[in-house]
Amino acid sequence: MRALARLARAVAAASIAGGALFLGGCGGHEARTLRMRTALDEGDSKAALAAVNEELEVKSSKELPTEVVGDNALLVLDRASIQQSILAFDDSKRDFQAADKAIDMLDLSKSSLDAIGTWVFSDSAGKYIAPPHEKLLINALNMLNYLETGDLSGAKVEARRLSVMTRYMRDVLKESDNGMLALGGVLAGFAFEKSGDTDEALRYYDEALAFGAYPALAPAVRELLARGNYSSPRLTALAQSTGDTPADPDTGDVLIVIGHGRVPHKIAERVPIGLALTLAAGHVHGPDVAAANKLAAQGLVTWINFPRLAPGQGSYATPSAQLDGRYVELSQVADVSREVRRAWERIEGRIIASAITRMIARYAAGSAVGAVGSAAGGKNGDLIGTLLSLFTQAALTAADTPDTRSWETLPARVVFGRVRLPAGRHTVAVGARGWSRREEFVVQKGAFKVVSLMALN
């Protein structure tokens, strides 16, 4: 019998050790990206890239993981943004494209195992469903890469992909007011305008104007309206806001895009069960509320783990742009942080509700295993049953990692400016939050130059 007691103690010890090991090993997505975020906060993009590469288990930033699936797709997205911030546009393009396909495949895949994993183990066991703003920004930000490298054909491919997603969101998800469409519209309009596709350009500019008035677009829109067939009250109003000065054929266009700060990422948080029930009111079924209240009353489970949004950073910075020493007027075209919060508010209740449901399921599973253990344990059955019940609950609790997955390297806000310059050599200087880029460039007659800066700290 002493041997049996020793066995029980061993099981208990193993459960505690196993649980601790498990907890230490699985900190969720935010733990995987902590080093990357810290490096970005310090303004060290190369260290941030190295941290992501380590998580992806690749040797260089030019290498993609063997499989861009699951959480790796998100890490590749993070890396794409960082590559863009260090002006490695070709590497950034490749990462965005790989992540775009992977996120699309995840979205289209159906797996009952995901659903089971979500309801039994953890939200993070399910497949990652990118919120609409992330899906739109993959194409919008990659379009910026193509424009930076002067590849209009590639930029238009991204614009078309953006349109497919926009139609899907409007027709299937019934969402047509996502603020990220403004950034997509401005960039896509520019790509089509510079390719000579007048009506397509006007259509995209019109989409952007639904979210704000962008005076920098007025001269271009006026000229496009004069030779195109597409028109709208928004476009006409914008065109009328600018003078009648005819376009100078000896000029070229410069488009400046600056992103600054970082969107709030998700963090794991423990909240008292009472507060969780209040937050998830309306999302938790009556029997589950009763069961949760009963557990809380018994003092058995008083806290639950679930993700929350961390504060964002850098939203209120003042980016600047100068062309040949003269300041360029910049307009905000995307408040990404606001969109992230909006998307989170829509699903927060559901997330907490599923965490509560899992907590109840864990208790039930532990009780069931405990009952079997009690029956099998003979004279010391109660002790063994209790230990096994605790072990089961510990294992399941450890597995219940709050789902902190999100695209963390998105800029908090994006601004843009557009200026027409005489053909010839010019200097551009852009800056935000201590990050800067200065470049000399030559603009040809009728040609264009796109200059971007992503200050992701």
Place this chain on the structure above:
Amino acid sequence: MSRLFRNVARLATPLALVGVVALGALAVGCGGREVVRGSQEPSIDNAAMSTGLDKEDIQRMLHENLNNLRAAPIMNQWRTQNPQATVAIFPFANTTSEHIDSQLDAILSETESWLIESQVVKLISRERQNAMIAEVEGGRSGVFNQASVPKYGRQLGVKYYVTGKVQAADERSEDARRVQYFMFMQVIEVETSAIVWQHKAYVTKMVR
């Protein structure tokens, strides 16, 4: 002692249950990868991997178009012409929602090979074309511009050029994405810009 063993044996059931739960929690895919050669396992070329264009799609669309060209009046004219007509091949425009530029390059090369093997025209080398495009486009650093194609043709002194475009209808539903490709090929007379031959082929790809 035997009672202890019996107790342990009885404990095996709940322990196994706990083990299954723990293993489930740890459910992580572990599997080795292997590299397969197409010549050893031809079936690997059959599977569609994405909504992009693969070798099978390219060959299917090209064969359909080139078989049509083989029987077209312009081909008969070329067969009887002496000296042989000078022809250039210009890049195909990509107006799809997929980055298929490298596939379009493959289409150009395949078309080039087909025309050379047909031995009915004199084909201008792509290197010479690129140098001339850079000359025509000047400051735009030799970036091919579809709108300048007739100008390229005149500069190269060719009588005809072969070109085309790939368009696509891309649709997305809750659980599927479908891309329908339309590949148009054309032979255009430089002097008149008349389309002397055109044919189209279709391919549809879907992820569901």
